[in-house]
Amino acid sequence: MLDLKRIPLSALIGLFLTALFLFAALFAPWIAPYGNGEIVGDVWGPMSATHLLGTDNLGRDLLSRMIYGARITIFIAVAATALSFILGSVLGFTAAVIGGWIDQTMSRFVDLLMSIPTLIFALVVLSVLPSTLITLILVMGILDATRVYRLARAVAVDINVMDFVEAAKLRGEGRSWIIFREILPNALSPLVAELGLRFIFAVLFLSALSFLGLGVQPPDADWGGMVKENKDGIVFGIPAALIPAGAIALLAISVNLVADWVLNRTSDLKGGRGNG
Amino acid sequence: MAEQPRKKVQEAARGTGTLLDIRNLRIEATVYPPGEDPKNVVIVDDVSLTVERGKVLGLIGESGAGKSTIGLSSMGYGRGGVRITGGEVVLNGRDILGDERGLRKLRGKEVCYVAQSAAAAFNPAHKLMRQVVEATLEHGVSSREEAEKRAVDLFRQLSLPDPENIGDRYPHQVSGGQLQRVMTAMALCSKPDLIVFDEPTTALDVTTQIDVLAAIKKAIRDTGVAALYITHDLAVVAQVSDDIMVLRHGKTVEWGDTRQIIEKPKQDYTKALVSVHAIDHEEHAPTPVPILTVDNVTASYGGGRVKVLRDVSVDIHPGQTLAVVGESGSGKSTLARAITGLLPPESGSITFDGRTLANRLADRPKEDLRQLQMIYQMADVAMNPRQTVGTIIGRPLEFYFGMRGAERNARVAELLDKIEMGKGFADRYPAELSGGQKQRVCIARALAAKPKLIICDEVTSALDPLVANGILKLLLELQAEEDVAYLFITHDLATVRAIADSIAVMYRGELVRYGPKGKVLTPPFDAYTDLLLSSVPEMEVGWLEKAISNRRMEAAGN
Numbered sequence: 001m002l003d004l005k006r007i008p009l010s011a012l013i014g015l016f017l018t019a020l021f022l023f024a025a026l027f028a029p030w031i032a033p034y035g036n037g038e039i040v041g042d043v044w045g046p047m048s049a050t051h052l053l054g055t056d057n058l059g060r061d062l063l064s065r066m067i068y069g070a071r072i073t074i075f076i077a078v079a080a081t082a083l084s085f086i087l088g089s090v091l092g093f094t095a096a097v098i099g100g101w102i103d104q105t106m107s108r109f110v111d112l113l114m115s116i117p118t119l120i121f122a123l124v125v126l127s128v129l130p131s132t133l134i135t136l137i138l139v140m141g142i143l144d145a146t147r148v149y150r151l152a153r154a155v156a157v158d159i160n161v162m163d164f165v166e167a168a169k170l171r172g173e174g175r176s177w178i179i180f181r182e183i184l185p186n187a188l189s190p191l192v193a194e195l196g197l198r199f200i201f202a203v204l205f206l207s208a209l210s211f212l213g214l215g216v217q218p219p220d221a222d223w224g225g226m227v228k229e230n231k232d233g234i235v236f237g238i239p240a241a242l243i244p245a246g247a248i249a250l251l252a253i254s255v256n257l258v259a260d261w262v263l264n265r266t267s268d269l270k271g272g273r274g275n276g
Numbered sequence: 277m278a279e280q281p282r283k284k285v286q287e288a289a290r291g292t293g294t295l296l297d298i299r300n301l302r303i304e305a306t307v308y309p310p311g312e313d314p315k316n317v318v319i320v321d322d323v324s325l326t327v328e329r330g331k332v333l334g335l336i337g338e339s340g341a342g343k344s345t346i347g348l349s350s351m352g353y354g355r356g357g358v359r360i361t362g363g364e365v366v367l368n369g370r371d372i373l374g375d376e377r378g379l380r381k382l383r384g385k386e387v388c389y390v391a392q393s394a395a396a397a398f399n400p401a402h403k404l405m406r407q408v409v410e411a412t413l414e415h416g417v418s419s420r421e422e423a424e425k426r427a428v429d430l431f432r433q434l435s436l437p438d439p440e441n442i443g444d445r446y447p448h449q450v451s452g453g454q455l456q457r458v459m460t461a462m463a464l465c466s467k468p469d470l471i472v473f474d475e476p477t478t479a480l481d482v483t484t485q486i487d488v489l490a491a492i493k494k495a496i497r498d499t500g501v502a503a504l505y506i507t508h509d510l511a512v513v514a515q516v517s518d519d520i521m522v523l524r525h526g527k528t529v530e531w532g533d534t535r536q537i538i539e540k541p542k543q544d545y546t547k548a549l550v551s552v553h554a555i556d557h558e559e560h561a562p563t564p565v566p567i568l569t570v571d572n573v574t575a576s577y578g579g580g581r582v583k584v585l586r587d588v589s590v591d592i593h594p595g596q597t598l599a600v601v602g603e604s605g606s607g608k609s610t611l612a613r614a615i616t617g618l619l620p621p622e623s624g625s626i627t628f629d630g631r632t633l634a635n636r637l638a639d640r641p642k643e644d645l646r647q648l649q650m651i652y653q654m655a656d657v658a659m660n661p662r663q664t665v666g667t668i669i670g671r672p673l674e675f676y677f678g679m680r681g682a683e684r685n686a687r688v689a690e691l692l693d694k695i696e697m698g699k700g701f702a703d704r705y706p707a708e709l710s711g712g713q714k715q716r717v718c719i720a721r722a723l724a725a726k727p728k729l730i731i732c733d734e735v736t737s738a739l740d741p742l743v744a745n746g747i748l749k750l751l752l753e754l755q756a757e758e759d760v761a762y763l764f765i766t767h768d769l770a771t772v773r774a775i776a777d778s779i780a781v782m783y784r785g786e787l788v789r790y791g792p793k794g795k796v797l798t799p800p801f802d803a804y805t806d807l808l809l810s811s812v813p814e815m816e817v818g819w820l821e822k823a824i825s826n827r828r829m830e831a832a833g834n
Contacts, residue, residue, distance in 0.1 A: 163658040172645040185662035
């Protein structure tokens with residue numbers, strides 16, 4: 001069973017910070033001292049007792065913006081990652097199990113998508129399509145799914161040649177049993193580890209899009225958008241842009257620490273109950 | 277001055293003839309069981325042995341007996357993080373355990389090692405000669421020229437083909453049996469005092485094994501090297517060693533000279549090892565209507581380019597066992613793949629229970645699949661490591677009979693009883709079972725479908741002799757109870773004698789001999805059957821020389 005004492009320190013730090021970010025995201029309206037778009041003070045006011053992180057380029061409370069920003073950033077990243085994993089792993093497993101020309105067609109199509117630089121591809125698509133949350137999540141999810149597809153297919157090809165899969169085929173099992181009951185449980189470890197990394201890439205990708213103005217649209221803002229809003233302050237020595245930037249880095253590091261630990265814990269090929 | 281007495285001790289040791297003296301050896305390792313605190317296990321407990329100069333000591337035992345660990349300790353090495361925690365290993369009169377630095381001078385010069393899998397032990401990127409003389413040059417025993425000359429001599433002694441030029445080949449360019457002999461030459465090249473043979477013939481075909489065995493024996497005799505010969509096959513070790521030590525769970529069971537161990541074993545465990553394969557099985561007469569008829573089946577890989585089965589026709593009768601024997605590459609597993617539909621045959625037909633089976637697996641109805649089950653060689657990979665034993669056995673019940681809940685669990689418990697394991701095992705994962713238990717679960721999974729025919733693909737060859745014996749007995753009992761027929765694929769003729777009703781001998785994709793057991797095993801034999809039969813080691817001192825001199829045909833892997 002999970003034993004708190006056996007978790008390494010780095011993973012504990014990662015878990016604590018990730019939990020903190022998730023808490024802020026879930027309960028944003030209750031813990032934020034001010035509203036998201038509420039103008040409460042001077043432009044780029046300094047840190048003070050009333051505004052713990054100061055105010056932003058329009059005089060809104062930066063701490064409240066950060067908390068609401070966490071909500072938007074994490075929601076979009078989680079949704080896009082979930083979409084990419086469901087899409088990528090199901091298609092990857094299917095390609096591996098069926099093989100033949102279906103595998104070839106799908107794999108070459110994915111190669112085609114991957115040969116276009118992701119950011120440029122997303123910029124072109126998003127500038128044509130209406131900027132809604134759904135489009136954003138779909139574009140991010142589908143582009144990321146190509147990477148998950150590659151991994152899932154590679155893992156499944158290895159598992160597909162094992163005797164227990166052959167035994168299931170000889171029994172007459174259908175494809176869905178083979179994919180979800182024979183292959184998926186054995187492919188979970190590498191996929192879970194990849195999940196953490198893909199989530200971070202989703203956060204970074206979203207931040208980049210928003211910074212370029214094609215992500216979350218004002219007055220809402222994710223952290224990338226907040227860096228963009230406050231970037232002009234840097235030349236005047238105002239640190240407001242550094243705070244969301246730091247939050248992005250901190251989230252990336254803490255999720256990475258957790259993913260590392262999960263990878264260590266589950267990279268046990270023997271199966272069974274897993275290791276410690 | 278300190279050098280002087282030490283040298284004297286060494287010379288004295290040489291004089292008495294004792295080369296290796298292991299005293300009260302204790303080896304431990306730390307294991308990390310899931311969900312528990314790390315704990316210490318004792319792998320070797322209080323083992324003492326001596327090897328005289330020029331003598332061969334056989335170490336025998338089942339897996340986990342500590343035989344390889346003891347063998348490696350003679351070069352001061354602990355594989356996989358094991359620690360030598362007690363006792364002494366005295367080689368050439370000096371204790372090698374205390375002397376970490378001396379080990380580099382010792383390994384490859386005084387003690388050499390021959391591993392089980394030669395294919396995995398050679399570096400595929402270098403030519404054989406370079407690897408054979410490497411240790412000799414490293415230790416400065418002789419110049420490259422001399423070392424290569426000696427290597428060629430050794431190749432000749434080990435009866436390798438074209439000894440002058442075989443060193444120019446890469447490891448993949450010679451056969452498995454040849455590679456094993458090249459590795460023996462590598463070990464002998466630096467003129468060591470002791471060679472540790474770690475199951476050198478276990479991975480080889482039975483017809484190849486005998487040649488390698490004879491070559492190793494001759495080389496040991498000619499060079500006067502001493503050896504530790506590790507194996508789990510008592511019949512093999514009886515051919516090469518002067519003394520035998522039987523080990524179990526890291527402890528010495530019995531230690532004596534070869535003749536005494538084979539002919540008059542004292543301990544019960546040794547007696548069990550000697551009498552293994554003593555299963556009595558009455559041959560059944562063929563029934564009028566066979567359950568499965570394979571009729572002139574031809575199959576190939578790569579779209580007809582590589583023919584692996586040519587015009588094979590066999591019958592299997594209800595409730596009886598057909599054993600298919602042959603060396604690797606003979607097409608015996610391909611025959612199983614053709615019958616199951618995994619490899620659709622090119623021509624010929626397969627009739628099962630009166631109806632013709634569809635060639636392709638995908639075209640067969642569920643009922644055909646249910647009645648024809650398969651058990652694999654490697655039980656570890658034949659079960660999903662993420663499913664419990666209950667799920668593994670229960671799935672065919674759900675799938676074929678629609679059983680659910682309590683009904684299914686009751687039947688799983690019943691099946692677990694049948695394989696002599698008990699219902700407590702239903703919650704275990706495969707990783708938590710021993711090798712024999714895993715194979716039993718696979719048998720239960722096949723039985724759950726209530727099949728008429730089970731294909732057993734080398735089901736006992738990965739198991740220890742005693743465990744394998746238990747599995748064979750279980751299969752025979754189940755056959756009597758359930759009236760199921762077996763297609764038993766194996767390369768082990770002792771197994772065939774123990775369980776078969778009829779036998780098919782295959783060689784390079786063709787059937788060379790087929791019929792009831794009594795007839796197939798009675799002379800006159802064709803050349804290949806003779807070779808196969810005469811290659812099975814018998815528990816008899818001096819069998820090897822007799823077998824070699826009576827052969828009529830060269831083994832393919834030679």
